[in-house]
Amino acid sequence: MSLEIELRSVTKRFGGNAALDGVDLHVPAGQIHAVIGPNGAGKSTLFGAVAGELPLDTGTVLLDGRDVTGASPQRRVRLGIGRAFQVARLFPTLSVRDNIVAAVLSRQGKSLVFWSARAVRAARVEAEHLLDELRLGDLTTRLAGSLSQGDRKRLEIAMVLALSSRVLLLDEPTAGMSPEETEATVHLVRQLWAERELTVLITEHDMDVVFGLAQAVTVMYRGSVLCTGDPETVRARPDVADVYLGGVE
């Protein structure tokens, strides 16, 4: 059920600067893959390239072997790419449940129905089940805008799950979280990955999170891939340490 992501020599320039410079990336189906690197290394642009936020200058993006380079973000969502943002994007004046309902309706293709409320009732039932499953059940009727930072991020992940996405793009999922919340989030991601056969692409500053979750790590530096490999190998490489010590971190 999970999907394979492949980027081939992807380049994206802003003005004269190459945010991505001939990047190759291969994430096999069902892998948890972390992208790390100092600030400005091109991680966010890389995410944008996978999610379809920006037109690329050159290169190809493949989703399970299918060329999606020119596809809109909306089309990519339909193909199974779900995205969570660094600062969680929610519908703050809607209830937690109705945040999920919007995702469910979109997935069902029923969201243009404007003459009947039946689909909304069904979607609310489904949303409540999902919230219970993610242990967000007691927040169901709260307004999303009133949630804590950690709950906001968990709600956003829940929305992506409600889309039945098969690829999870997580941009700094634990940024701004307390140690307890961070641990809960790591646990949640691992659990979802196991239960739902997801491919997970993640950026993260917290190295404990990265090495606790990822099966493969890609290090980026100044718009290029420095190296890719399993966490232990990457950690042992001297040039990775140089990048971090010489970088902003």
Place this chain on the structure above:
Amino acid sequence: MRALLGKAVAARRALALAALGVLFVVVYPQLATAGQLSFANTVVIAVVFATSTNLLFGQAGIPSFGQAGFFGAGAYAAALAAHEGLPVILCLLIGILAGALVGVVAAAVAWRSAGLAFSMLTLAFAQSLYTIAIRTDALGGYNGLAGFPFSRVLGIELSDPGYVWYFVAVFAAVIVAGFWQVSRSPFGQILRALRDDPVRTLFLGINVRAYRTLAFVLAAAGAGAAGALSAYVNQVVTPDSLYWTASAVPVMMLVLGGMGHFAGPAIGALLYAVLEHYLSAWTTSYIFFLGILVYLVLALLPDGVVSLPRTVRYWIRRGGGDPPKPDEVELRETEGAAR
């Protein structure tokens, strides 16, 4: 459980309100003078206009300042159709269709911009329809159209004021019920999401532009319906109904009543009509007082008069300070599933 109980109470209350409404509609012509009856027609039309406009402002977060264009399109279309001797019901449907069609054109033009520019463009679009109306002989120029008697419905002469009232009330009720249904539908649900965060909506796989356009066209159809009704009731259509200041009227109604509640625009429409009626009878410079009142409501009751009970309760309990925003959705659901 509490929510369930709240729902049952709300349902019973809604039923009681509906029964009262029906009773009022039936009995009113027997009690009211001709003037009062005609005023009631005006209010009902305003309710349709404001309710349809709230789909844009309150739900989709689309700040259109050109709704008079669609109202006028509906009015002129219905008047022309009546002139051809078509039955009333068909004239009104033609009015709705005209509003919707003009809405499609306006959307195509206005979506070339966003934000404040969008508001200004919708205003300019409606104003261009005014210019067309005053320059087109077939539309009667500055005088507009008059003398287009509406013919029978199902064999009943609908020129008797009592029947006009019944007909208008039923037709308006159908339209408002339609907008109620839209607000509860999946589409309405997505519109509110879109208002909150278009980017998130896009990354839920939603074609943002298509949804906004559909909302725009539905609201335009509603404005067209209100316009067609006004042509039918007043037996005259003037280009003034297209002038840009007419587009501000439904927006003022929303603000007076409150956009966050489905009934808000209707209450605002009633309030506005009453204010305008009595103020203009009292002084020719009534817009001076109207402006002050609208400003005060905007400043003191940003959620409209529907939020007045909540605000007063808060003031009594806390003795001052800013009124609360509803924090729990339960509150909202007992108030109605509008927003």
Place this chain on the structure above:
Amino acid sequence: MITTLLTGLAAGSLIFVVSSGLTLVLGVLRIVNFAHGGLFLIGAYFAYQFQGGAAHNPASFALLVVAAGLATAVIGVLVERFLLRPFYDHSAESMLLATYAVLLTMQGAVQMIWGSSQHTQPRPEGLGGALTLGDTVIPRYDLMLIVVGLLIFGGLQWLIYGTGFGRQVIAVAEDRYMASLLGIDISRIFMATFAVAIFLAGVGGALAAPTLSMTPNLATTFILYSFAVVIIGGFGSISGSLIASLLLGVLASFLGTHAPELADFALYLPMLLILFFRPEGLRGRGAGREVVIA
């Protein structure tokens, strides 16, 4: 031909004087200010009041026009400080409607003070007639309007590019937050910008008074021109406003002479063309970059 052109340029200059203020407020405060039309109206009636409906010599006319502008600016500053400021942290729609409510109130106030009937203000002495050069006839008042329009454009350019105040205004328009970090007093800049803009609205009204018959409805007709100018010229662009104003004035003048039945559409044709070929306006920067002061 030249007469038509000059008449158009004169009308355009007048539109520029009014719309440049609207553009300024839009660019710096990010408010679509409907009340601008009301303040234009007040400027016209102030000028009428100060001159007592009589013709004066050019020097005292100039003085009285400036006085009308200043008096209007005072009202404008009070409006900004007490009526609009509470809405700065509200939604764009409530701001928009607040300015509309202020417009209604102003229109109503003018109606209460001066009545709904028409008033006329004669042109100042010595600017009433026309110059004749060969077969071109140029009304003196039109010439004066063109000169004043250019002077005001020059003055605004100097104010924005030549002074420290202007640099602060640009900084606030570009990025309010950054400007506040740099220690610029945002609310002071807002107030000053608003004062300048409303002075221009008042002067515009005072200059327009002798060219038309005054009724309280002027407020709503003139704001339309200003809106069109902003859409055509580009959001917040003063040079765009100048070009668009002159364009509209000349177009209306030529259509009025050669195709009177189309004259009313002079507003919409350029607007439609701009939208399809350059939606960001002549000198605008496009969606998301609404703010330009140039």
